[in-house]
Amino acid sequence: MEITHRRMNRVDLLEVAGRVDAATAPHLKQQIDNLFNEGRYRIVLDLANLEYISSPGLRVLIEARKRAREWKLTDLEGGDIRIANLPPRIKEVFDLTGFTSLFELYNDTVEAVGSF
Amino acid sequence: MDSITLTADLEALARISAFITAAAERAGLDERATWQVQLAVDEAATNVIQHAYDPEAPGDITLSWRSEGNQFIVTLRDFGRQFDPGSIPPPDLSSPLEERQAGGLGIYLITRLMDEVRFDFNPQGGNVLTMIKYIAPASGDDTLTFPVTGRVDAATAPQLSRAVHEEIARGARRVVLDLSGVSFLSSSGLRALLLIRKELMTLGGELRLAALQPQVREVFDLTGFTQVFAIHPGVAEARAAFGQGRA
Numbered sequence: 179m180e181i182t183h184r185r186m187n188r189v190d191l192l193e194v195a196g197r198v199d200a201a202t203a204p205h206l207k208q209q210i211d212n213l214f215n216e217g218r219y220r221i222v223l224d225l226a227n228l229e230y231i232s233s234p235g236l237r238v239l240i241e242a243r244k245r246a247r248e249w250k251l252t253d254l255e256g257g258d259i260r261i262a263n264l265p266p267r268i269k270e271v272f273d274l275t276g277f278t279s280l281f282e283l284y285n286d287t288v289e290a291v292g293s294f
Numbered sequence: 295m296d297s298i299t300l301t302a303d304l305e306a307l308a309r310i311s312a313f314i315t316a317a318a319e320r321a322g323l324d325e326r327a328t329w330q331v332q333l334a335v336d337e338a339a340t341n342v343i344q345h346a347y348d349p350e351a352p353g354d355i356t357l358s359w360r361s362e363g364n365q366f367i368v369t370l371r372d373f374g375r376q377f378d379p380g381s382i383p384p385p386d387l388s389s390p391l392e393e394r395q396a397g398g399l400g401i402y403l404i405t406r407l408m409d410e411v412r413f414d415f416n417p418q419g420g421n422v423l424t425m426i427k428y429i430a431p432a433s434g435d436d437t438l439t440f441p442v443t444g445r446v447d448a449a450t451a452p453q454l455s456r457a458v459h460e461e462i463a464r465g466a467r468r469v470v471l472d473l474s475g476v477s478f479l480s481s482s483g484l485r486a487l488l489l490i491r492k493e494l495m496t497l498g499g500e501l502r503l504a505a506l507q508p509q510v511r512e513v514f515d516l517t518g519f520t521q522v523f524a525i526h527p528g529v530a531e532a533r534a535a536f537g538q539g540r541a
Contacts, residue, residue, distance in 0.1 A: 199311075200340040201304035230311075232336050233399040240396045247391070267329055273496070274406050275399050276387030 181209050189220045189291050195227035198235035207238045210259075219249040219257025222290040226263035231271060240280065258282070262290035297358035302343045302372060310339045310357055314368065321361040322429055331368065331427050334407040337400040338370050338423050346374025346421065364464065366427045373420035379413045409463045430465035436499070437536065438466035439529055443475030446483030455486045459493065467499030470532040474505035479513050491523065500524070504532040 179202035182193040190213050198206055213221060221242075242259050249257035262284045264272065272278045284290035298313045300306040314335045318328040339355060347353045356371045385398045405411050410426035438461055446454060458469065471487070473479075491501040502524045506514070514520045526532035 197308070197311075199307050199336055200343065201307050230333075232333060232340060233397070233403060234340060236399055237396045240391070240394060244391060244396075271333070271403075274403065275385070280391050280394060 179205060181206065183209070186291060189222055189294050190218050191222045191224060191287060191291065193224040193227070195229075197230040198228065198238075199230065199232045200234040203234040203238050206235065207242070210238070210242045214245060219246045220294045221246060221257075221259045222262055222284075222287060222294075223259060224262050224287050224290075225265065225268060228265060228268055231268055233275075236271070236275060236277060239277070243281065258294070260284060260290045260293060262287045295358055295360040297356055299354050299356040302339075302347055302352040302355040302374070304343060306343065306355060307336060307339060310355075311336055313357060314359065317359045317368075318366060318427075321359070321366045323366055323427065324430065327366075327427055327430065330407040331366065331425075334404045334425055334427075335368060335370065337403050338425065341377070341400050342370065342372045342374065342421070346372045346377065361429065364429045366429055368425045368427075370423045370425070371420055376415045377413060377421045377423075409460065428460070428463045430463065436465055436467040437470075437533065438468070439470045439472055439504075439533065441472045441475060445478040445480075446476055446486070447478065447480040448482040451480075451482045451486040454483070455489060458490050462490075462493060462497065462499070467494065467497060468502075468536045469494060469499065470502045470504050470526075470529055472504050472529050473510060474507065476507065476510050479510045481517075484513065484517065484519060487523065488519075500536055502526055502532040502535060504529045 179194065179196040179198055182195075184191040184193070192209060194206060210221065213219075239259070246257035246259045260282045263286060264283055269278070272281070282293065284293060296317060298309070300309060311332055315328060315332050318331045323331065335357065339357070342355050343352070353373050357368070359366065359368045361367065379401060382398060382401050385395060385402050404425065408425040409428045412424045414422045414424070440458060440461065442454060444450065461469070469490070487501070487503070494501045504526045505528050506525060514523065514525065524532070524535065526535060
């Protein structure tokens with residue numbers, strides 16, 4: 179797994195590539211927690227080069243989205259984890275596990291960043 | 295039979311994945327099935343690594359595979375704590391984010407990705423998880439006419455779902471359900487048909503229903519499902535309609 183971080187004005191973009199399994203999921207969690215600890219709760223995950231994800235990775239995603247959404251700036255503006263460029267194989271895992279309806283999915287990072 | 299034995303720690307996962315992926319390709323599974331096996335085996339191995347042994351002193355995990363006829367058979371063995379699959383509640387896939395449990399997906403995914411799954415334990419042999427994936431024929435006719443008979447209700451719908459699911463796993467994509475022998479269809483039966491339709495559509499296939507008896511036809515009319523399903527007077531008409539849209 180490889181994570182590339184790009185900081186934008188209001189949003190942080192994390193590009194997650196490679197394999198997210200039980201061995202690597204803790205690193206993804208750490209990276210997201212670091213952003214939370216800095217008070218950065220608006221995160222876009224660019225999954226275009228994600229080859230693989232198993233349940234420990236799914237667990238990180240769901241827990242992170244729950245935490246992000248607890249952060250509210252105003253009634254209208256708050257934290258969230260949004261996903262861009264979900265590859266077809268990973269979409270299949272999302273469909274099987276009901277994750278498709280638990281996340282906001284965007285076709286590209288521009289759309290996802292702009293949604294905040 | 296081919297096998298690999300490793301210390302059950304997180305470093306083993308990448309090697310287990312590479313081993314089973316190469317095996318699945320050798321056994322002739324297509325790319326999608328190979329990927330499904332890879333994920334199922336990874337979930338199972340993760341389970342062993344995280345729960346079977348004391349993390350300070352992990353024991354061994356042995357992964358083996360063989361193919362028999364059209365079955366790709368994978369077994370995963372460990373000598374750790376007895377695993378009771380019944381102790382893991384199935385995930386509630388429909389609950390909203392706030393109530394959604396973060397864990398419990400591993401076993402569920404294994405059962406969804408593989409065609410047969412069996413857990414065995416005995417004190418000498420340890421935990422043995424057997425997972426089977428059916429190898430779909432590489433090419434050939436993917437059209438299937440499947441006769442359904444009797445009552446399709448809450449009691450019998452799961453059998454129907456399972457039987458059709460197995461045919462889909464073997465490669466059926468254009469499926470006609472011949473309902474001429476169905477005397478009664480309940481809402482559970484309708485639900486089973488919807489799920490079959492969805493599974494086929496996901497795979498680029500089609501479901502068509504043929505030869506409904508009047509009392510069954512009425513269920514579709516009353517519920518509005520006449521609009522959802524492709525319904526044909528007979529099997530021949532249904533088979534002729536494949537590729538013509540409206541499925």
